[in-house]
């Protein structure tokens with residue numbers, strides 16, 4: 001199929017007879033508010049009107065070309081210099097899928113001030129080409145010219161604010177960028193940061209590329225959040241995934257050093273995903289900025305700040321910066337975990353503020369199944385008492401108690417339709433795409449919910465009426481595969497003899513995926529001893545549910561691999577001790593009997609009874625002799 005035919009196929013809407021969109025193109029920095037209505041504008045550009053000049057960059061998600069876009073109508077004929085992002089090849093139907101996704105967002109993106117102006121989309125040589133306004137340079141280019149390769153704090157704060165504003169708007173139209181990095185931050189004529197990537201990795205989600213040499217990751221390794229590496233397994237990716245990328249970009253702008261500089265993607269995966277390491281945050285930053293950037297590097301995305309929190313911290317710090325003069329002394333240091341409430345960060349808690357009339361219950365500390373000791377189990381918020389110290393107390397009315405109780409807000413969680421954020425849930429209707437058990441990420445007062453499930457890259461969205469409670473799991477519990485599971489979703493080790501091994505949960509991921517260690521297995525060398533588990537496929541193992549002594553003993557063996565050899569050694573030792581003591585007793589009895597018999601026979605010593613006669617005689621004689629000497 002030639003490009004003209006492909007173009008015709010892609011032009012889905014019937015209403016557009018010509019490329020009317022060209023009439024509305026113009027200076028993106030000034031014309032955003034006068035964009036025409038969606039019925040007038042289509043994103044498709046005739047490939048004949050795009051002339052690629054030369055390649056200016058090669059990125060993870062394709063090449064960027066400098067090109068001209070010819071726009072003409074009865075009363076004008078213009079050539080615009082554009083940057084064209086050429087994506088790697090994909091099959092025709094997936095090309096169509098991508099273009100439909102792009103079409104849905106094209107106009108919305110055009111209205112966003114902090115995102116590069118989109119000219120449209122075309123297909124050249126079978127590859128998708130996205131034409132954007134050409135900007136003079138990126139933040140990365142600017143840094144390269146500076147001493148030390150880094151920006152000063154006031155610039156970082158200002159650009160950070162531009163970036164956060166653009167991001168917020170992209171999130172509001174349902175897009176995630178997933179590829180935040182200084183080379184994707186372009187600078188416009190007013191020295192403002194403009195996002196050069198409006199979320200191409202997100203639009204490519206689920207689209208395999210034809211070029212098998214290219215490992216399509218969902219972003220650029222150095223800037224990727226833990227859940228971004230394997231979103232179906234360690235996900236979901238969500239707006240807080242961009243908070244991690246934001247944090248990485250800010251650290252790079254401040255220090256001039258790319259996070260994980262010099263490491264291969266495999267090494268970065270090991271550091272970020274497996275060892276839970278975080279990029280180093282420079283010291284000497286305004287406290288709010290430091291706090292929010294540290295928060296961006298929380299392993300669990302739910303514990304990270306949202307972009308609006310980042311924006312607030314940057315704006316307030318820029319104000320303080322201007323008033324106070326200079327912030328100096330940027331050095332790097334290791335991350336210190338900020339204090340949190342029962343294992344929840346303040347960012348986690350701030351996502352679900354309480355209001356009057358909410359039904360609440362006490363929040364359990366992270367990773368506990370222990371019942372709360374306080375009497376308050378469920379109540380209604382009758383007032384909020386946010387004093388000047390921002391300590392945040394709520395007045396809670398409890399049935400049967402006359403006066404409302406004053407309870408710290410952070411210890412309470414809202415319950416809507418019987419569900420609270422963090423609950424383990426399953427969808428009533430079975431589906432084969434994902435695990436049936438997941439973790440509730442949000443429940444709004446109108447009943448709309450979002451849930452993280454293994455098998456889904458992004459949050460599942462629905463209504464609380466579609467959910468039911470599921471069994472909760474927490475760190476420290478022992479689990480094994482259910483008996484009816486023949487082929488588990490993830491590899492699972494077996495014991496000697498072939499039965500499934502029992503492991504201990506070491507981490508619960510935001511989609512309910514369990515990271516399980518097997519202390520009962522002796523592993524040698526590099527053999528892995530940490531595995532993943534689908535919560536729908538496992539059951540808890542505890543002393544209470546082990547039937548009989550043998551089962552209970554087997555469970556003891558799950559605690560440490562050395563228990564079995566120790567038990568065996570102890571068993572052998574006990575058996576030896578026992579047999580020695582039995583031997584001694586038997587010997588003593590025999591001696592006694594022998595002595596009695598010897599007395600009767602006129603002989604001395606018990607040995608004589610079982611030694612062959614000549615020896616017995618000698619001993620007997622010596623015995624007599626000894627006895628005589630004595």
Ligand SMILES: Nc1ncnc2c1ncn2[C@@H]1O[C@H](COP(=O)(O)OP(=O)(O)OP(=O)(O)O)[C@@H](O)[C@H]1O
Nearest residue numbers: 057058059060061064083132133134135138183196
């Ligand atoms: N609209 C644009 N105007 C000017 N330069 C641009 C534009 N878009 C991208 N560039 C520049 O082109 C170069 C390559 O960009 P590209 O986005 O392909 O690479 P990348 O950012 O390294 O990788 P990725 O594919 O992960 O985004 C970068 O230096 C970038 O700053």
